[in-house]
Structures are given as structure tokens and as C-alpha cells.
Amino acid sequence: xxxxTLNWSSxxxxxxxxxxxxxxxxxxxxxxQRVLPYLAKHICLALAILLTAPGLAFASSNGHQDPxxxxxxxxxxxxxxxxxxxxxxxxxxxxxxxxxxxxxxxxGNIAYFFHFDLIMVLREGSAIFHIxxxxxxxxxxxxxxxxxVLEGETAARVLYVLQGPYGAQMLQVAQTVDVFSRYGVIFxxxxxxxxTSVAEMRSVGGTSMRVAVVGVALPFxxxxxxxxxLMPELSVxxxxxxxxxxxxxxxxxxxxxxxxxxxxxxxxxxxxxxxAVMDDIIGLVMLAIVSGIIVSGGVEFGNVVKIIVLAFVxxxxxxxxxxxxxxxxxxxxxxxxxxxxxxxxxxxxxMVLAWMANLVGLATIVGAFTAGVILHDAYFRxxxxxxxHRYSIKDLIMPLEVILVPIFFVLMGIxxxxxxxxDLHIIQMAGGLLIAATIGKxxxxxxxxxxxxxxxxxxxxxxxxxxxxxxxxxxxxxxxINDALFSSVVLMxxxxxxxxxxxxxxxxKDKPPESI
Numbered sequence: 001x002x003x004x005t006l007n008w009s010s011x012x013x014x015x016x017x018x019x020x021x022x023x024x025x026x027x028x029x030x031x032x033q034r035v036l037p038y039l040a041k042h043i044c045l046a047l048a049i050l051l052t053a054p055g056l057a058f059a060s061s062n063g064h065q066d067p068x069x070x071x072x073x074x075x076x077x078x079x080x081x082x083x084x085x086x087x088x089x090x091x092x093x094x095x096x097x098x099x100x101x102x103x104x105x106x107x108g109n110i111a112y113f114f115h116f117d118l119i120m121v122l123r124e125g126s127a128i129f130h131i132x133x134x135x136x137x138x139x140x141x142x143x144x145x146x147x148x149v150l151e152g153e154t155a156a157r158v159l160y161v162l163q164g165p166y167g168a169q170m171l172q173v174a175q176t177v178d179v180f181s182r183y184g185v186i187f188x189x190x191x192x193x194x195x196t197s198v199a200e201m202r203s204v205g206g207t208s209m210r211v212a213v214v215g216v217a218l219p220f221x222x223x224x225x226x227x228x229x230l231m232p233e234l235s236v237x238x239x240x241x242x243x244x245x246x247x248x249x250x251x252x253x254x255x256x257x258x259x260x261x262x263x264x265x266x267x268x269x270x271x272x273x274x275x276a277v278m279d280d281i282i283g284l285v286m287l288a289i290v291s292g293i294i295v296s297g298g299v300e301f302g303n304v305v306k307i308i309v310l311a312f313v314x315x316x317x318x319x320x321x322x323x324x325x326x327x328x329x330x331x332x333x334x335x336x337x338x339x340x341x342x343x344x345x346x347x348x349x350x351m352v353l354a355w356m357a358n359l360v361g362l363a364t365i366v367g368a369f370t371a372g373v374i375l376h377d378a379y380f381r382x383x384x385x386x387x388x389h390r391y392s393i394k395d396l397i398m399p400l401e402v403i404l405v406p407i408f409f410v411l412m413g414i415x416x417x418x419x420x421x422x423d424l425h426i427i428q429m430a431g432g433l434l435i436a437a438t439i440g441k442x443x444x445x446x447x448x449x450x451x452x453x454x455x456x457x458x459x460x461x462x463x464x465x466x467x468x469x470x471x472x473x474x475x476x477x478x479x480x481i482n483d484a485l486f487s488s489v490v491l492m493x494x495x496x497x498x499x500x501x502x503x504x505x506x507x508x509k510d511k512p513p514e515s516i
Contacts, residue, residue, distance in 0.1 A: 070166075074118055074173035075180065075407070081107050082406030098497055100406050101469070101490070104413020117161045121170045124150065124158060125415045126477045128174055131158070181411045182364075184404030185470055189365040190350045191401055193372020194394050208274030210447040215275060215461045216282045219246040219440030226432040231425075231485075237294045238485065241475040244290045245489055246437045248467040249279040267452050268508075272460035275444075279461070284369055285311050287471060288362040294480050310360045315370060318353060322374040325349070330379060338383040339391055346393050349375055363474060412469050412490065415476070420484040421491075430488035437492050438462065456507045462500040468493040 082100045089099025111119035121128055127149050134145035146159040161170055223246035227239040234242075285308075292307035329348060333341040350371040357367030377386035377393055386392075420426050445458030472489040475481035481489070 070169040071173050071176045075176055078107075078177060078407055078410050079403065082410045085410070086406065093501075095497060096406075097409055097469075098494060100409035101413040101494065104410035105416045105418065105490075106413075107410070108414030108416065109418050115157075117164070117166070118170055118173060119414060120157055120161055121174045122177060122411065122414050123417070124154070125178075125411075126479070128158070128162075128171070129178075130479075131162070132171065177407060177411060180404050181408035184401065184406075184408040185365055185473075186350065186354050186368040187397060187401040188405050188408075188470075189368040190346075190372040191394060191397060193369040194375065194397075195372075207449050207452075208271050209278055210449075211271060211275035211444050211457060211461065212278035212282060214447050215249060215279055215441055215444035216247040216286065218443055219437055220244060220286070222246070222436035222440045223433065226436040227429075230429045230432045234485075235480070237480050238475075240290045240293065241471075241478075241480050242433065242485065242489065244283070244286050245464075245468055245471040245475065246433065246440060246492075247279075247286060248283050248464050248471050249276050249441070249461050268456045268460065271448055271452060271457055275457075275461060281369075283467065283471075284363070284366045287474070288357075288366050291363055291474065291478065292361050294478055307361065311362060311366075314357060314360050314362060314366075318356075318367075318370045319374060322349075322353075322371075323379075325352075326375065326379050330382065334382050338380065338389060339396060341383070342377075342380060342391070342393050343396050345379075346375060346397060365470060365474075408473075409469065412473055415483075416487045416490045417483050418487070420487045423484065426484045426488060429485070430491045433488055433492045434495055437464070437496055441496075453507065456504060459500055459503045459507060462503075463497040464493040468496075 081103050085099035085101070085103030086096040087099070088103070089096050108119055108123050112123055130149045131142070131145045134140045134148060135142045138145075140148070142162060143159055146155045146162070149155070150158060161167060220243040223243035224239050227234055227242045288311045289307050292310070326345065326349060329345045330341065333344055336344070350368050353367035353371040354364040355367070357370070358364050375393065377389060380386055380389070383389065421430070441461045442455070442458035444461055445454035445456070448454050448457045468489065472481060472486055472493070475489075476486050
């Protein structure tokens with residue numbers, strides 16, 4: 001599972017403390033007084049390098065240098081900022097995703113202020129590719145294409161960059177970063193699926209199912225009503241996508257807090273984790289339905305039924321035919337080394353299902369998650385008992401996720417435009433979404449049943465984390481969520497993710513730790 005989440009088994013076996021980060025030496029965890037000056041110094045140094053080096057790199061690419069050099073520099077620079085953000089978050093006791101997201105926000109807005117060309121291109125996200133499509137596919141002049149997609153000063157600044165001497169290189173970097181981030185999301189959801197066991201889902205029973213259904217449905221309804229009330233000018237499609245985003249849940253942070261409190265084997269922990277698994281599945285199906293409605297152009301009963309049928313047909317075919325495909329693919333690579341076989345088959349399987357999901361009108365992450373649920377190490381019995389294998393599928397895929405996923409979160413942070421919050425209407429919208437998101441998840445604990453801390457369950461379902469960001473990013477790429485809405489959703493994700501751990505500690509502080 002992603003670096004901020006724990007699977008069912010490791011959640012129960014994780015050592016009390018560990019220090020995996022070589023940067024930890026000399027700086028105590030949670031020591032903000034020492035971390036912040038250290039971080040500020042490195043951010044300033046990195047910004048100085050990032051603001052001056054690309055010009056030299058792009059200029060040298062016109063000579064005898066490798067034309068891929070600017071791409072290497074751009075991607076590596078973003079990854080470096082992701083490392084700084086992750087380091088700072090962990091030192092301050094926060095999840096890595098928040099550090100990477102906030103670091104992207106700092107990078108995007110500071111560099112934009114200094115008119116750094118590459119960041120200006122990355123900041124506009126999919127709008128840049130729409131401009132290029134209008135210009136090259138539809139034959140429109142570049143200024144006209146920019147004016148169609150962007151507005152005012154933003155269109156003029158982006159047009160200045162694209163028409164400049166290094167415009168082609170900027171587009172190369174932007175395209176590469178976008179592709180890497182999309183791969184990162186696919187691997188992220190694949191690893192989530194790997195840690196999702198159908199047997200474990202059944203074992204948590206009806207309680208987790210009730211919590212999951214209410215935890216998705218109520219925020220959806222409240223989010224839709226909040227969007228209708230606060231921004232009536234929005235389209236119904238935008239309201240639906242905002243509502244679907246509010247239904248998301250990410251519980252990796254909650255799992256860590258429960259472990260720290262010695263509650264990892266408590267009834268609350270099992271209900272929260274079980275509900276989170278089901279929440280992922282329900283949320284992805286809801287995302288598929290909403291995305292399909294947007295692509296089809298409207299909310300029509302026939303379209304909704306068609307999308308639901310396609311979603312369940314895809315899932316049914318994947319779970320029925322997937323094992324046959326895996327056994328056939330493994331048979332083809334049976335003469336390879338175990339590591340090679342696991343890597344090739346896993347990569348092939350997740351990409352095929354991601355492509356097929358997109359083919360039937362679903363999001364690629366639905367296919368990636370489904371691939372993770374179906375695939376497991378026991379399929380590789382040709383190399384002996386899977387429990388004795390030196391490396392699991394998760395061990396082999398994790399390095400790809402560790403590199404690619406932070407690029408996604410930094411890119412999402414870069415695309416948060418802080419100037420949108422100068423509009424009081426946008427602040428009201430962000431506040432309304434935050435209230436709807438909080439009430440919707442807290443209320444799901446009510447249906448947890450007797451003998452359980454209902455408030456703890458509700459708080460445990462509160463963080464949106466990376467799942468909420470993925471939903472928002474898909475909405476932005478579809479053009480249904482504009483910059484202001486995207487910034488509002490990101491603020492909701494940050495706040496719900498920050499407030500959940502201290503609230504959970506407060507609610508469970510008087511409960512004795514569970515015996516192991």
C-alpha cells in the first residue's frame with residue numbers, strides 16, 4: 001500500500017518505533033524549532049537553483065547536448081522538492097502526502113510570482129494540453145487557442161512562454177511530468193488493491209459495510225447541496241464531481257494513530273479499516289458513474305444505468321477472467337527468474353486492466369485497483385510456496401510508487417492557485433465543503449452499532465488524503481472543476497487530514513491499550 005498507509009497484516013505487526021530515514025540523524029522527530037529553519041534553508045537553495053539552472057539547460061540543448069536533458073532536470077527538480085516536503089512532514093509528525101502537497105503549493109506560487117516559465121506551464125495542468133490540441137489538431141492560431149482555454153493575464157503569460165525560444169522544451173517537461181504523475185496514481189491504487197483482501201472484507205461483517213455506505217452517501221448528499229447553495233452558477237456535473245470527492249476516505253493516518261495508542265486490535269480499528277476498504281470500492285464505482293455522466297454530456301436515466309451496468313460488467317469480467325489471464329501469463333514467463341516474472345506479470349496485468357477500464361468509460365484507477373485486488377503472490381506457485389519467496393509483488397512495485405507518486409502530489413500542489421482565495425466567495429465555498437465533509441464522515445459512526453466508540457469511528461473516516469486529491473485531479477482533467485474549485489477541494493483535503501490525528505488521540509486517550 002502507499003507509503004502513508006498500512007496493510008491489514010503489517011498494521012498489526014509494525015514495530016513500536018523505527019527510523020528508516022537517513023535524514024533523521026541530528027534532528028529529533030516533531031522538533032519544529034529545528035526542522036523549520038533547516039527546511040527553509042534548503043528550500044531557498046533549491047529555489048535559487050531551480051530558478052537559474054533551467055535557462056542554462058534549455059540554452060545548452062540547442063547545441064550538441066541531449067535534448068532530453070531539460071526533461072531530466074525538470075522531473076528531478078520536482079522530485080527533489082517532494083523529498084524535502086516528505087522529510088519536513090515526517091519530522092513534524094504529519095503524513096508524507098501533506099508535506100509533498102504543501103511543498104508543491106509553495107513551489108508553484110513562489111515560482112509563479114518570480115515568473116518562472118516551467119512552473120507557469122505546470123501550474124495550468126491539462127489546460128496547456130488543450131491549448132496545444134486546439135492549435136495543432138484544429139488548426140487554430142496559438143493566441144486564439146490560448147484565449148479559448150485560459151483567461152486574461154494568465155493566457156497572455158502562458159502564450160509568452162509557449163511562443164518563446166524554449167516553449168517546445170517546456171511542453172516536453174510538462175508532458176513528461178503529467179505522464180509520470182498518472183503512472184504514479186495507477187501504481188498507488190494498484191498497491192491499495194494489493195492490500196485489499198476479499199476474505200478480510202467479509203470478516204469485518206455488516207458493521208463496516210453500514211459505516212462505509214453512510215460514509216460515502218451522506219458526504220455526497222451534503223457536498224452536492226453545499227455546491228448548489230453556495231455556487232448556484234456551477235453546472236450539475238461540477239456539483240456531482242465535488243460531491244463524489246467528498247465521499248472519499250484515506251485512513252493510513254488513522255491506522256498509524258491507532259497503532260501509537262495501542263488500539264490496533266480494538267473493535268474500532270477493525271471497523272474503521274474494514275469500512276475504509278469498502279469505502280474505496282464504493283467511491284471508485286461512484287467516481288466511474290459521475291465521470292461517465294460528465295463524458296456522456298448529461299444526467300439521463302439511460303446513461304446512468306448504462307454506466308452502472310458497464311462498471312459491474314467490467315468488475316465481473318475482471319474477477320472471472322483475470323485469474324485465467326494471470327495463469328496464462330505466468331506460464332509464458334515460467335522460465336524467467338521469480339523477480340522478473342512478478343515484475344513483468346504485475347505490470348502487464350495492471351496496465352491491461354487500467355486500459356480496459358478506460359475503454360469501457362471508467363477511470364483507469366478503477367482498473368488498477370481491481371488488478372491489485374485480484375493479483376496475489378500465491379499465483380506464482382511455479383517458484384515454490386509464495387510464503388518463502390524473498391520478494392513479494394508489493395516489495396517489487398513499491399520502488400516505482402515511491403518515485404512516481406510524490407511527483408503527482410507535488411504537481412497537484414503546484415496547481416493550487418492561492419490567489420483564488422482572495423475571493424470571499426471562494427473562501428465561503430471552501431468552508432462549506434469542509435463543513436459538509438466533516439459532518440458527513442462524523443455521522444457515519446452513528447451506525448457502527450453498540451459497544452463501540454462511534455465518535456472514534458467517525459473521526460477515523462475523516463481524512464481524505466491522497467484519495468480525495470486523485471478525485472479532484474480527475475475532475476480538473478475533465479474540465480469540470482475549475483481552478484477555484486480545485487483549490488477549495490485541496491484545502492478541504494488538507495484540513496480534514498490534519499485535524500483527524502489529534503482528534504482521534506483526544507477521543508481515545510482514556511481507553512486502555514488493547515492486549516496483543
